[in-house]
Amino acid sequence: MMDILSPAGPQAAHIRELWHVTVLLCTLVFAGVLSVLAYVLWKRPRAGEADTPDLAARGAPEAGPRRRVSAAVAASVLGLLFLIVASVVTDRALAHLSLKDALHVEVTANQWWWEARYDDPQASRVFTTANELHIPVGRPVIFTLRSNDVIHSLWVPQLAGKKDLIPGRTATLHVRADQAGSYRGQCAEFCGFQHAFMAFTVVAKPPAEYEAWAEHQRQPAAESGDARAVRGRELFLGTSCVMCHAVQGTSASARRGPDLTHLASRETLAAGTLPNKPDALKQWIRNPQQFKPGVNMPATNLPDSDLDALVAWLGSLQ
Numbered sequence: 001m002m003d004i005l006s007p008a009g010p011q012a013a014h015i016r017e018l019w020h021v022t023v024l025l026c027t028l029v030f031a032g033v034l035s036v037l038a039y040v041l042w043k044r045p046r047a048g049e050a051d052t053p054d055l056a057a058r059g060a061p062e063a064g065p066r067r068r069v070s071a072a073v074a075a076s077v078l079g080l081l082f083l084i085v086a087s088v089v090t091d092r093a094l095a096h097l098s099l100k101d102a103l104h105v106e107v108t109a110n111q112w113w114w115e116a117r118y119d120d121p122q123a124s125r126v127f128t129t130a131n132e133l134h135i136p137v138g139r140p141v142i143f144t145l146r147s148n149d150v151i152h153s154l155w156v157p158q159l160a161g162k163k164d165l166i167p168g169r170t171a172t173l174h175v176r177a178d179q180a181g182s183y184r185g186q187c188a189e190f191c192g193f194q195h196a197f198m199a200f201t202v203v204a205k206p207p208a209e210y211e212a213w214a215e216h217q218r219q220p221a222a223e224s225g226d227a228r229a230v231r232g233r234e235l236f237l238g239t240s241c242v243m244c245h246a247v248q249g250t251s252a253s254a255r256r257g258p259d260l261t262h263l264a265s266r267e268t269l270a271a272g273t274l275p276n277k278p279d280a281l282k283q284w285i286r287n288p289q290q291f292k293p294g295v296n297m298p299a300t301n302l303p304d305s306d307l308d309a310l311v312a313w314l315g316s317l318q
C-alpha cells in the first residue's frame with residue numbers, strides 16, 4: 001500500500017498534517033467561490049427581451065465591486081502566505097527528528113533497482129542487499145542517497161516524503177518507523193524505460209528481530225549441499241553471472257547488479273516486479289527482457305536443466 005494518509009512514523013505524520021491543512025483551506029476557498037457565484041447568479045437583475053442593455057457601468061467603474069475584489073485579493077494573499085508558513089513549519093519539524101543512535105543505510109539507485117549498504121563502524125559488519133530494506137521500529141534511520149546513472153527519487157509515502165537521488169551528489173533522508181509493518185516504496189522520478197518497475201519495500205520490525213535479520217545478512221551465503229544446487233553454483237561462477245553479481249562467500253563480487261548473497265530471503269525479484277518463487281526466478285534468468293524490456297541483464301541460452309540447477313542454488317541462498 002502506498003498511502004500518505006496512513007503514516008507509520010513521525011515524518012510521514014508531519015506531511016499528513018500539512019496535507020490536511022492544505023486540503024481544508026482549499027476546500028473552504030472553493031466552497032466560498034462557488035457560493036458567491038451562486039449568489040450573484042441568483043440575485044442579478046434579469047433583463048427581458050425588450051429591455052435595452054444597461055451600459056452605465058462601462059462609463060464609470062463601480063466602487064462596490066472594486067472594494068470586494070480588493071478584499072478577495074487580500075484574502076487570497078493571506079491564504080497563500082498561510083500555506084507558505086505551514087510548509088516552512090512542516091519542513092522544520094521534518095528536520096528536527098532526533099537522530100540519536102541512528103542506523104546508517106546508504107541507498108544507491110540504479111536503472112532500475114536499489115542497492116542498500118548497511119554501514120557499521122566495524123568494516124566486517126557492513127553488508128549489502130537490494131530492493132528490500134529492513135529497519136528497526138522506533139530507531140531513527142539516516143539514509144544516504146546516491147545514484148549510479150540518472151536522477152531517481154526515493155518515496156515511501158507511509159514513512160517520508162520524496163527525496164531525489166542525483167548522480168555525483170549525496171542527499172540524506174531521515175526516517176523513523178513507529179509501527180511495525182511492510183511499506184512499499186517506488187521510484188518517483190522518471191528514470192527511463194523501466195521506471196514503473198523500480199519499486200522496493202521497507203520492512204520495519206521490532207529491534208530484536210531487526211538485529212537477528214542484520215546478523216543473518218552479515219553471514220556469507222548459506223548454501224545447499226544438494227547435488228543440483230552444487231551444479232548451479234558451478235554454473236553461476238563459471239558463466240556471465242559473475243560479471244555483474246556478488247555472492248559473499250564465493251568468488252563472485254561484481255556490483256553491476258543486485259547482491260545475491262541472501263536472495264532467497266527476499267520477497268520479490270527485480271525491484272518488486274516478480275514474486276520470489278522458483279518458477280518466476282527461472283523465467284527471469286532465462287529472459288529478464290520479457291519482464292523488464294531494456295533491463296541491464298542479458299537473456300541466457302543455458303539449457304533448461306542448467307536453469308533448474310541455477311534456480312536450485314539461488315533458491316537455497318537464505
Ligand SMILES: [Cu+2]
Binds near residue numbers: 153187188190191198
Ligand atoms: Cu528510478
